Amino acid sequence: MAGIFASFFKKSTSVLGVDIGSSSIKVVQIKKRRGKAVLETYGELALGPYGGVEVGRAVSLPPEKVGEALKDLLREAKTTTTTCGAALPLSSSLITFISVPPVPDKQLADVIALEARKYIPVPLSEVFLDFSVIPKEESYVEDGQAPKDEKLGRDVLVVAIHNEYLNQFQTIMNGGGVQPTFYEIEIFSSIRAVLDQGAATAMIIDMGARSTKLYIVERGILRASHIINKGSQDITLALSKALSISVAEAESLKRSKGLKGGPEYKELTEIITVNLDYIFYEANATLINYQKKYQKNVSKVVLTGGGVLLKGFTDLAKISFQADVKYADPFGKLETPAFLAQEFATAGPEFAVAIGAVLRRLSEVE
Ligand SMILES: Nc1ncnc2c1ncn2[C@@H]1O[C@H](COP(=O)(O)OP(=O)(O)OP(=O)(O)O)[C@@H](O)[C@H]1O
Numbered sequence: 001m002a003g004i005f006a007s008f009f010k011k012s013t014s015v016l017g018v019d020i021g022s023s024s025i026k027v028v029q030i031k032k033r034r035g036k037a038v039l040e041t042y043g044e045l046a047l048g049p050y051g052g053v054e055v056g057r058a059v060s061l062p063p064e065k066v067g068e069a070l071k072d073l074l075r076e077a078k079t080t081t082t083t084c085g086a087a088l089p090l091s092s093s094l095i096t097f098i099s100v101p102p103v104p105d106k107q108l109a110d111v112i113a114l115e116a117r118k119y120i121p122v123p124l125s126e127v128f129l130d131f132s133v134i135p136k137e138e139s140y141v142e143d144g145q146a147p148k149d150e151k152l153g154r155d156v157l158v159v160a161i162h163n164e165y166l167n168q169f170q171t172i173m174n175g176g177g178v179q180p181t182f183y184e185i186e187i188f189s190s191i192r193a194v195l196d197q198g199a200a201t202a203m204i205i206d207m208g209a210r211s212t213k214l215y216i217v218e219r220g221i222l223r224a225s226h227i228i229n230k231g232s233q234d235i236t237l238a239l240s241k242a243l244s245i246s247v248a249e250a251e252s253l254k255r256s257k258g259l260k261g262g263p264e265y266k267e268l269t270e271i272i273t274v275n276l277d278y279i280f281y282e283a284n285a286t287l288i289n290y291q292k293k294y295q296k297n298v299s300k301v302v303l304t305g306g307g308v309l310l311k312g313f314t315d316l317a318k319i320s321f322q323a324d325v326k327y328a329d330p331f332g333k334l335e336t337p338a339f340l341a342q343e344f345a346t347a348g349p350e351f352a353v354a355i356g357a358v359l360r361r362l363s364e365v366e
């Protein structure tokens, strides 16, 4: 499917979004036309084969190898631009919420750096530090107490990324022949891609290969994040073991039947259900904990990541959460050819991060 639109739009100002996941790379290229973001091309490439493991599995590769894979994907997807926005994995960063005393704006960065030192286990000279002040009415409420008084200062979201990790990422981008104009943690890309502005409090679930990430977002602002160390590859590995089949066979069975195999695939259904129940239990605990702590109702759960493409996943999620469960539709934020509507509706969750990154990149060229 990748690359089919590229030839029609070669002369336009196009922008690229890149998501380097633990199991695969995703890219999306769009351009602005009549005020709309038009999809030009997109594509995905599994990293497993570059490291001698099966498709669908997480793999640790040297950055040069990942760069090579990125280059292959860009060629295959026939992308036509090299400047991009790139998403960094949550695992590469440290995210924390801190309170800072009331100080004039020009001192804020220094005060935050001072405060952040308490939470960051390495010297600050070794990290890239970014922060955003949480708007007053949204202010982080510690321990469910009444909102803080202005005089008590401000609450700030702090993100730290180790310089060494950024250097590795730069090597990947160089290898792919692209120049990022920004890096952002994948959380912020996902939020942009799957939530509407002013939306009610929501939990985004990103089920990847290695882990399942949970983000709680209030009116577009990240309020909490949590990682469950179980992802979709764990379902494949459990299936391979229990059914005595190869990992590749287990992966293909998982994808082709999912939870919809019927009575003939009872064992398959059971194994998948047990694994998903564990994840839903943990996600529910995070959700309920947040609701209790901040007295806020989390009314929506949005499903993203390749793992949620599993057939029957949404149905099981719907009975597992007391919230409105929605299968993410990030392609819905783009103009796409109508005849491929079904394809985009299905693949959406996998491309949420790449689409979020490209949407931010698009706003840079306006
Ligand atoms: N149709 C499908 N049915 C079931 N599982 C699927 C399907 N398509 C992909 N997956 C699973 O989704 C996982 C990959 O998801 P995704 O691409 O979001 O992960 P990633 O971004 O590489 O990983 P992470 O975010 O953890 O770093 C793989 O484990 C794969 O087996």
Ligand SMILES: [Mg+2]
Pocket (backbone or CB within 6 Å): 020, 021, 022, 208, 305, 353
């Ligand atoms: Mg991912």
